[in-house]
Amino acid sequence: HALQTLSTVSNEYKIKETIAYPNPVKNILTIKNVSDLKSIDVYNSLGQHVLQSKHKQKSVDMSHLTNGLYFLQIRTALGTETKRIIKK
Secondary structure, X not given: OOOOOOOOOOHHHOOOOOEEEOOOEOOEEEEEOXXXXXXXXXXXXXXXXXXXXXXXXXXXXXXOXXXXXXXXXXXXXXXXXXXXXXXX
């Protein structure tokens, strides 16, 4: 039997991590390093949907939400990523 080696993936295919800042947030949360954004949804710590961004907008106004832990669900053409956000 011939030995087979696994090939490594080159850096050009490395996925950039989406950045959400500032965290903790007071008012406006900005999303960076996201390509082909579809939508941004915000859920509270109980899993309730509390906010959805406008179409392809890369910022979310969280000023009216109460302080606490939120989950940001970022949908792109490549898939969905979830971030933990603290509102102060």
